[in-house]
Amino acid sequence: MPTLTQITPEILAKYQPVIGLEVHVQLLTASKAFCGCVNKYGGEPNTHICPTCLGLPGALPVLNRRAVEFAVLAAKAINCEIRETSIFSRKNYFYPDSPKGYQISQFDKPIAEHGWIEVPAFDAAGAAVTKRIGVTRLHMEEDAGKSIHDGFADSVSKTYIDLNRCGTPLVEIVSEPDLRTADEVFEYLTKLKEILLYTGVSDCNMEEGSLRCDANVSVMLKGAKEFGTKAEVKNVNSFRYIRAAVEYEIERQIGVLEDGGRVVQESRLWNNAEGRTYSMRSKEQAHDYRYFPEPDLPPLIVGAEWQAEILKMLPELPEARRARMIAEYEISAQDAATLTATREFADRFEVAAKKAQSPRRVAALLTSELTMRLRAAGLELDRSPVSMEGVVMAADLAESGELSSKMLKQLLDSAFEKGEDFPVVYEREKPQQISDTSAIEAMIDEVIAGNAKQVEQYRGGKKTVAAFFVGQVMKLSKGQANPALLNELVTKKLDALGPL
Template sequence: MSTAATALSPEILAKYQPVIGLEVHVQLLTKTKAFCGCVNQYGGEPNTHTCPTCLGLPGALPVLNRQAVEYAVLAAKAINCEIRETSVFSRKNYFYPDSPKAYQISQFDKPVAEHGWIDVPSFDESGAPITKRIGITRLHMEEDAGKSLHDGFADSLNRSYIDLNRCGTPLVEIVSEPDLRTPDEVFEYLTRLKEILLYTGVSDCNMEEGSLRCDANVSVMLKGAKQFGTKAEVKNVNSFRYIRAAVQYEIERQIGVIEDGGRVVQESRLWNSSEGRTYSMRSKEQAHDYRYFPEPDLPPLVVGAEWQKEIFARMPELPEARRARMIAAYDISEQDAATLTATQSFADSFETAAKKAKSPKRVAALLTTELTMRLRLKELELAQSPVSLDGVVMAADLLEAGTISSKQLKQLLDTAFENNEDFPAVYEREKPQQISDAGAIEKMIDEVIAANPKQVEQYKGGKKTVSAFFVGQVMKLSKGQANPALLNELVARKLDAQ
């Protein structure tokens, strides 16, 4: 039987239409758990962040965390969902060792929010860029289970252990419509969803700590078919890059199964990142298998108009709106705006610096290229940069005024990062001066022209690109201090006069 490891021809792949839906679990950044007063904090000694309620002991009753409700409603509004004024908690019944109650408090037929959407960049059939709207079926609240531990113990070959610290952690599950068609759309959807959630402050979205987890439902059908194929759920993927790879693998695996005359079965599959493939985990449960029924210990959740208004008043400016405003306000490119708004702190840093600088556009360019590149090489965050925001402003202003060249700026920034110094200190010590005196530059141009008659003849013969040679030679002669714009102008004028 074919698998994704067996290459499928482009002609075979082109016959099929993938259909993808995502289920994203987001841990809410509350101080305490969803239904008890235990600390909601990652880590700690196993089974120390627990109490009778999250351990499911007899007689312990849940009390809903108000902050968790407000975070859920805020997140729902940010992804354009309709808020249900009255929602209901249910018991989702299943038994796993890490679920001490043998059920999970969740929401089923009446979730807190429904019918949302997120816009993502994509491409139409001709390859032209478009904006595509991905529907969101629902956002509902629930609690997390504990964690099974299988490794790191002397007797781990014979036993597994359970850490219940995570039991009762407040979550929202965000379920998309099956509107995604490519692995790249999956990546873009998750990137934008994470951006939005981080801006609202409802979660830290730390995938390594399990604060954001994603399952992908993947199926394929022949192009033009009306009915979706049988889906498989891919679980336990811990990065957006791996999710994109897992979805691609699963699409090709299912097409291979069908092309070989087989039948795709509904199941849950695990992604193995080291092997780059998925493996069957278990048959996929249907909703009726969980025997949902209303949670008898919790009344219906009522989020009335006044409470909603109070929650919505805390909504920050979201990434898409901020990008549009910054493009208009600072005359920056869409690409720079996208980079600068990737996180709220980066956007805040840019705006703080831009308001002080003569050219916000130069500040944007410095932050997104020169500074970001050096931070990545040093594996530093923006907050750890030796070059402060005031240093960025000073560098941008010097460049804008023509006091230093871009080459000199690069050298000064290199020195700042090598010595862990701020830009102003490096500049005051090095004090490179850009030569903007036309007479001084013309003298150097004359010297270079006289020394290179062959290149002069090439220019006169119509090879105008040779002017770059003269610019380079003068720049070398001036030790990088000649004003680039003035130098280019004077070289062209001198050569034309030959």
């Protein structure tokens, strides 16, 4: 019978995967969720703690107002309905990095519900579609500490505990089981991260644990009415690995069923090095945590007036911004997608676009020449040697025809090599563009005289050969011939020779 390594496309086609995601997002507040301790990644172990973090007797939690506002912002950005009255509960469990023996969370009355995110997907016929993924709920809770199992001389026999993370404010975003493929999982997470970064509520840094995701995966025969038994996949620290983990888990479960086995409800750990999941423990149910209302916190009331205040903080979100920029600046959808990948990139483009002769030229320059050089240099946009003022100057010089494409690239190369802004490099190296008609015509005549075969092709009707002559003249002029004038004169000269 089929095993994991023998799963064929025909066997895969018999089954329908069903996937739901639980995404934990740390909030970028200055202090923790229920105390005044600094909310900051790192630091000496066990230094960002207090009696409230540790759950010591007599220490009472006080809810961080900014954390509530960030939770509402995140919820509205993913189209959730805000519950005016929500309740904090104690989620009871024992683990060494949770000194209180419980986590303050929300259970049956979360702060937000019934949201959605739209992602690119494919229908049954393979056509590209937009798919709406439901968001069941967004609730507030606090993070636990960290158990450190390696990095010490005695790590084989000991686990070290760092409680600095205890009490860090989180929101957990729970999707509906609407995802059907690993690619849809990747797109959902990419879109969610993009939205959250725009709101500014989190830095979504997976390496530092400020965005963590668990995937609930099950499979059922196509046409079945009931979902299969789900397994929760944990310990995945990048979107790429989440896609791989989900793909693996789908095939693993299909293999179990095809072998006549039964999928067990459990939590499974993803192993990056081996590219597979391992059983971790049986999956808990809600009743295992013995939820009950947090006695030290009153109900959270976010009334209409407070919601209206918070909504004023909500920025223009990526999809809306893309649509507006395409219409306002007449840029391509592809350029708009690149420019709005981050809020900072979009902000900088719009500042430059409003100053430049051609916003489209600025967009093209930012998304191609500048981005290519930043990637090659391993630099972020805020460390680019070429400022937005430099981008505007470069775009205007190219738009006016004073700089050819080759000249522009050479100047940008020089700017990155020397770590200098574009205006500085331009003033020092200022290439002279040849715009003298007679000088360009003389070079065209020279190229025509030396390339009889190509002349014959052009006269025979192969008009695309004109590009060859343009290239040869550019080479002869060392890239300094005015490109617009050159194209015009080449066509004029060749047409004057007449057809064969």
